[in-house]
Amino acid sequence: MGDQALVLSFGDTISEMVNVRVRQVATHIDNWSQPGVIEYVPAYTTITIYYDPLKITYQELLSVLQMIVQDIPEDTEYIGKKKEIPVYYNGADLAYVAQYNGLTEEEVIRLHSTPEYRVYMIGFVPGFPYLGGMDSRIATPRKEVPRLKIEAGAVGIAGEQTGVYPIETPGGWQIIGHTPLQLFDLSKESPSLLEMGDCVRFVPITYDEFVLLKTESYGH
Structure with a gap:
């Protein structure tokens, strides 16, 4: 890829098996000290x-x-860290996601918070997790016209993927809730709360719990 980058490709389809191989090699490279590698x-x-x-x-x-x-x-074993993300399901698009799929809002919340998700990659903006494993019954297309501003902590759905916006940014995902956790913090040695390979569960919380946890997470 140009004169300063090289791309290793492990397949052409998104799957758990292919991503496991990516994580195995990435873990090895993480502990690698090759002169010239940036x-x-x-x-x-x-x-x-x-x-x-x-x-x-x-x-x-x-x-x-x-x-x-x-x-x-x-067959090298790769064990990701297990992490819980509390979510107050109050998103502006929660009703639309329910209507689009012929479900109630409560069913959308249950289906979204039941699976254990795998962080396939971090991208788009620093700390944004692309998660695999969402129930196809709540899959919903992106917005035709993206919002100009989505606040940090927004939990969204786009197609059969779900993710969390770590910083304020434009975006076209359907927002179904918000987490009080700070997913990206430059003051920490590891700025991103989630890393590739982590296993994630979303835990529904109340508004009062959201306010309390956000105060603790952001320190104000």
């Missing part, structure tokens, strides 16, 4: 590696990476 960015089916061509050539990097991928057994 950073790596894992995604659904790929890992992009940025490097300094004055310190390591494309062919040298490619050779080392090919050996790494071949040496990692495909």
